[in-house]
Amino acid sequence: MKRSLFRHLGAAQPAAQTGLPPRRLARRYSTHPPNAKLNLPIDYTTTPLLAHSGRTSALGNSKEIPAHVRDGPAKKMNLFQAINDALGIALAQDDNVVIFGEDVAFGGVFRCTMKLADTYGADRVFNTPLTEQGIVGFGIGLAAQGMRPVAEIQFADYVFPAFDQIVNEGAKLRYREGANGPHAGGLTVRMPCGGVGHGGLYHSQSPESLFTHVPGFRVVMPRSPIQAKGLLLAAIRSNDPCLFMEPKILYRAAVEQVPEAAYELPLSKAEVLKEGKDITVISYGQPIYTCLSAIQRAEADLGISAELIDLRTVYPWDKQTVFESVRKTGRVLVVHESMVNAGIGAEVAAAIQEDPDTFVRLEAPVGRVAGWSIHNPLIFEKFTLPDVARIYENIKKRLDY
Amino acid sequence: MKPRFPPSRALRKAAAAVGLKPPLPAAARAASSSVSQRPNSDYVSFPGALKSAFTTSLKFETPGSYSALPTYRVVDQHGEVVDQSFKPDIADEQVVKLYKDMLYISIMDLIMFDAQRQGRLSFYMVSAGEEAVSVGSASVLDPEDPVYCQYREQGFFKQRGFTTKEFMSQLFANKNDSGKGRNMPIHYGSGRLHIHTISSPLATQMPQASGAGYALKMQRMQDANAKPRVAVCFFGEGAASEGDFHAALNIAATRSCPVVFICRNNGYAISTPTLEQYRGDGIASRGIGYGIDTIRIDGNDMWAVREAVKRARAMALQDGGKPVLIECMTYRVSHHSTSDDSFAYRARVEVEDWKRRDNPITRLRKWMEARGCWDEGKEKEARDGLRREILQGFAEAEKEKKPALRTMFEDVYEELTDDLREQMAQLKEMLDKYPDEYDAAEHDGGKDSLKA
Numbered sequence: 119m120k121r122s123l124f125r126h127l128g129a130a131q132p133a134a135q136t137g138l139p140p141r142r143l144a145r146r147y148s149t150h151p152p153n154a155k156l157n158l159p160i161d162y163t164t165t166p167l168l169a170h171s172g173r174t175s176a177l178g179n180s181k182e183i184p185a186h187v188r189d190g191p192a193k194k195m196n197l198f199q200a201i202n203d204a205l206g207i208a209l210a211q212d213d214n215v216v217i218f219g220e221d222v223a224f225g226g227v228f229r230c231t232m233k234l235a236d237t238y239g240a241d242r243v244f245n246t247p248l249t250e251q252g253i254v255g256f257g258i259g260l261a262a263q264g265m266r267p268v269a270e271i272q273f274a275d276y277v278f279p280a281f282d283q284i285v286n287e288g289a290k291l292r293y294r295e296g297a298n299g300p301h302a303g304g305l306t307v308r309m310p311c312g313g314v315g316h317g318g319l320y321h322s323q324s325p326e327s328l329f330t331h332v333p334g335f336r337v338v339m340p341r342s343p344i345q346a347k348g349l350l351l352a353a354i355r356s357n358d359p360c361l362f363m364e365p366k367i368l369y370r371a372a373v374e375q376v377p378e379a380a381y382e383l384p385l386s387k388a389e390v391l392k393e394g395k396d397i398t399v400i401s402y403g404q405p406i407y408t409c410l411s412a413i414q415r416a417e418a419d420l421g422i423s424a425e426l427i428d429l430r431t432v433y434p435w436d437k438q439t440v441f442e443s444v445r446k447t448g449r450v451l452v453v454h455e456s457m458v459n460a461g462i463g464a465e466v467a468a469a470i471q472e473d474p475d476t477f478v479r480l481e482a483p484v485g486r487v488a489g490w491s492i493h494n495p496l497i498f499e500k501f502t503l504p505d506v507a508r509i510y511e512n513i514k515k516r517l518d519y
Numbered sequence: 520m521k522p523r524f525p526p527s528r529a530l531r532k533a534a535a536a537v538g539l540k541p542p543l544p545a546a547a548r549a550a551s552s553s554v555s556q557r558p559n560s561d562y563v564s565f566p567g568a569l570k571s572a573f574t575t576s577l578k579f580e581t582p583g584s585y586s587a588l589p590t591y592r593v594v595d596q597h598g599e600v601v602d603q604s605f606k607p608d609i610a611d612e613q614v615v616k617l618y619k620d621m622l623y624i625s626i627m628d629l630i631m632f633d634a635q636r637q638g639r640l641s642f643y644m645v646s647a648g649e650e651a652v653s654v655g656s657a658s659v660l661d662p663e664d665p666v667y668c669q670y671r672e673q674g675f676f677k678q679r680g681f682t683t684k685e686f687m688s689q690l691f692a693n694k695n696d697s698g699k700g701r702n703m704p705i706h707y708g709s710g711r712l713h714i715h716t717i718s719s720p721l722a723t724q725m726p727q728a729s730g731a732g733y734a735l736k737m738q739r740m741q742d743a744n745a746k747p748r749v750a751v752c753f754f755g756e757g758a759a760s761e762g763d764f765h766a767a768l769n770i771a772a773t774r775s776c777p778v779v780f781i782c783r784n785n786g787y788a789i790s791t792p793t794l795e796q797y798r799g800d801g802i803a804s805r806g807i808g809y810g811i812d813t814i815r816i817d818g819n820d821m822w823a824v825r826e827a828v829k830r831a832r833a834m835a836l837q838d839g840g841k842p843v844l845i846e847c848m849t850y851r852v853s854h855h856s857t858s859d860d861s862f863a864y865r866a867r868v869e870v871e872d873w874k875r876r877d878n879p880i881t882r883l884r885k886w887m888e889a890r891g892c893w894d895e896g897k898e899k900e901a902r903d904g905l906r907r908e909i910l911q912g913f914a915e916a917e918k919e920k921k922p923a924l925r926t927m928f929e930d931v932y933e934e935l936t937d938d939l940r941e942q943m944a945q946l947k948e949m950l951d952k953y954p955d956e957y958d959a960a961e962h963d964g965g966k967d968s969l970k971a
Binding site: 213216241242244246247249251252254255256257258259260261262263264265267279282283286287290292293294295296297298299300301303333334336357358386434437438 | 665697699708710723726727729731734735741763767769773926930932936937
C-alpha cells in the first residue's frame with residue numbers, strides 16, 4: 119500500500135519543460151468558478167478562527183488554556199508544526215513515549231515528525247515495515263507494557279488493514295483483561311484525513327464515524343494548530359486509547375500563534391466558537407471554516423444569528439453542550455465531509471430528537487450537510503464535500519421551515 | 520555458497536543496519552539507500568539484498584530441492600534418551616511436578632468436556648496431546664516474562680501457578696473471575712502471572728507480542744537494573760496464515776525485539792489439514808525468510824521443548840534483543856472444541872493411532888519410570904488426588920454468584936462516561952419495572968450495583 123505519488127499533497131506541480139502545449143484550460147482538478155459569490159476559497163490568513171497576531175483565536179473559549187501558557191511566549195505555527203511541537207513535548211516529558219509508523223524517521227511525508235528522531239534517538243522515533251495491522255498491533259503491545267506509543271497511519275484511507283487490531287484488540291483490551299490490569303490506554307493513533315482537493319478515492323477519506331461505533335477508543339479531530347497541540351497532548355497523556363485524525367488540508371494552510379509551553383485541551387468536550395440565537399451549526403475539523411463562512415453570509419443576508427459548535431471529540435461526544443445550544447436556538451444543522459449515511463450527523467441528530475427537553479424545543483427538522491453517499495471521486499470533489507453554498511442553503515431551509 | 524562481502528565502507532555500514540545493533544545514527548540510515556554498484560563487481564549491491572552474488576545460470580529455487588528442516592528431540596516415543604549430550608537440568612522431584620501439571624490439564628480437560636456436554640458451562644477446549652509444549656516452555660521461562668497465548672495453552676497457566684479456583688472461576692464466569700465474567704470459557708488471563716488474557720481473534724496477539732518485546736528492550740535501555748525479560752507468543756499453524764503473523768515476525772526482526780514465538784503445529788485448524796493451510800515446509804521455513812533464528816522440535820517431547828525454549832530465551836536476549844521462532848510438531852488428539860466433532864473430517868483410527876503411538880504424557884512417564892522415580896502406584900495416587908482437587912474446585916465455583924451487573928459497564932473506558940452512567944440507569948429502571956424478566960439476584964449485589 120505505497121502512496122509515494124502523494125508525498126506532497128499540498129501543491130500541484132506545474133508541467134514545465136515537458137513538451138506539452140501551454141496551459142490554457144482550467145486545471146484538471148476541482149476549482150472555484152469565476153462568478154461564485156458563496157463558494158469562494160477559505161482565506162486562512164484572515165479567518166477569525168485562527169489567532170493571527172494575538173495568542174488565542176478570536177473565536178472560542180480561550181480560557182481553556184491556562185493563563186500562564188496563554189500569556190507566555192507564542193510562535194507562529196501551521197498545523198503540522200503544531201503537531202510536531204506537541205510530539206516533541208510528549209517525547210521530552212515522558213520516556214515512555216515512542217513514535218513510529220511508515221516513513222516517520224526522516225520527518226514524515228507531511229513533516230509532522232521532523233527532527234524528532236535526531237533529537238530523541240532512533241529507538242524512540244523509528245520507521246516500521248509497511249504494515250498497518252502490524253503498526254497498530256505493535257502499539258497495543260507497547261501500551262500493554264505501560265508505554266505511551268504514538269503510532270502513525272500514513273493516511274486515514276489506509277487504516278482499514280488495522281481495523282481488527284483497533285476494534286477487536288485495542289478497544290477491548292481493558293474490558294477483556296478486567297482485574298488483570300493491562301490496557302491500551304497509552305496508545306494514540308494519528309492519521310491524516312479529509313479532502314485535499316485532489317486526493318481521489320484513497321487520499322481523502324474521513325472514516326471517523328466507523329470508529330464511533332467502537333466502544334473503547336476516543337476519536338478526536340482538531341480544527342487548528344492551537345487545538346491540535348492541546349488535543350494531541352491530551353490524547354497522548356489520556357489513559358484511554360485515542361484515534362487522532364488530522365485534516366491534512368490544514369497542515370500548511372492553517373497558521374496561527376501557538377503558545378510554546380505545554381498545555382492540554384479537554385477531550386470529549388465540545389467548544390462553542392460563536393454564540394447565536396436562531397440556529398446551531400455543529401461540525402468538526404476543516405468544515406468548521408466552511409460553516410463560519412456560510413454563517414457570516416447568512417447573518418449578513420438574513421439578519422439572523424447562528425451558534426457554531428466544534429465537537430472536537432466525535433466520540434464519546436459532548437451531548438450536553440449541543441443540547442443546551444439547541445434548546446436555545448431550536449434549529450440545527452450538522453456538517454461533515456464523510457458520507458451522510460450513518461455519519462456523525464446521524465448520531466447527533468438522533469440524540470437531539472431523543473432527548474425530551476431538546477426535542478420539544480425543535481422548530482425544524484435537524485439538517486445534515488455531508489458528503490453524498492458515494493466515494494470521493496477525484497474530479498468531482500467540489501460537488502460532494504460540504505461547501506459554503508450548501509451550508510448557506512441549508513441554514514435558510516431550517517429558518518424557512 | 521560463500522557470501523562475498525563487499526569492500527565499500529558505506530555498504531558495510533548499511534549491512535550492519537540489517538542487524539540493527541547498536542541503534543543506528545541517522546547518517547547510517549541514510550547510507551543504506553545510497554549504496555552504489557562498482558563497475559565489474561561480482562557481487563550485487565542492490566540495497567534490497569546486500570549479500571547476493573551474481574550468477575550466470577538461470578535457475579529457480581524450488582522448495583523441493585531443499586529437504587525439510589529436521590525435528591529436534593531429546594527423548595523418543597519409548598522414553599529413551601536419543602540426544603546423548605542431554606543431561607536433565609532439574610531434580611527428579613521437579614520433573615514429577617511438571618508431569619503432574621500435564622496430568623492435571625488432561626484430567627481437567629476430561630471433566631470439563633463432559634461438564635460442557637451436560638450443559639453446565641457454555642464452551643470448552645481441551646489441549647490433549649499438546650500438554651508438553653505449554654508445560655515444558657513455562658518451566659524454563661522467567662515467571663515475569665509477559666506471555667501471549669492463543670487458547671490451547673492451559674498447561675502454561677497451570678505450570679506458572681494458576682490455581683484450580685482461578686481456572687474454575689473463569690470457566691464458570693463467577694464473581695471471582697479476574698476477567699470479570701466477560702470472556703468465553705478458556706479465555707484465561709492473569710495479571711499476577713504476567714499472562715495476557717486470551718482473545719478469540721487469531722494471531723492478533725502476535726504483533727502485540729512484538730510490541731511488548733520492544734517495550735521490554737526500551738525499559739532495559741532506560742534502566743540498566745531492569746530485569747532482562749522476553750515476550751513470549753504462542754500460536755497455532757492455522758493462525759500463522761493470518762496477516763498478523765507476517766506483520767509480527769517482520770516487525771520483530773526489523774526492530775530486533777526480544778520475542779520467542781512458539782508455534783503449535785498440530786496438523787489441523789478445526790477441520791483444515793495442513794495440506795490446505797500451506798505448501799511450504801511448515802512454519803519453521805518461514806522464520807528464516809524473515810531473518811529469524813528458527814528451530815523445529817518434537818512437541819511431544821517435554822525435554823526437547825525445555826531445551827529449545829531455554830536456549831531460545833537466551834538467544835532472544837543476545838545482541839540487544841532479537842526474535843526466535845520455535846515450531847513444535849504435535850498432533851491435535853482431541854476435537855477442536857466442544858462445538859466440533861472432528862470425526863466428521865478425519866478417521867477415528869488416525870486419532871486412536873496417535874493416542875496409542877505417541878503422547879507427551881506417556882512419553883515422559885516412560886522416562887520417569889525408567890529412571891525409577893515413578894510407578895503405577897504413584898500414577899494412581901496422583902490421578903485420584905488431582906481428580907478430587909478439580910472436582911472440589913468445580914463444585915465450589917459453580918455455587919458462586921455471578922459478577923456484579925455494574926461490571927458490564929466498567930472498563931470500556933478508564934472512567935464511566937456520561938452515556939454509560941445513563942445506560943446503567945436505564946437498565947436499573949428496567950429491572951425495577953420488570954423484576955420477573957431478569958435474574959438480577961444471581962449477580963453479586965443484585966440490581967443494586969447499578970445505582971449511580
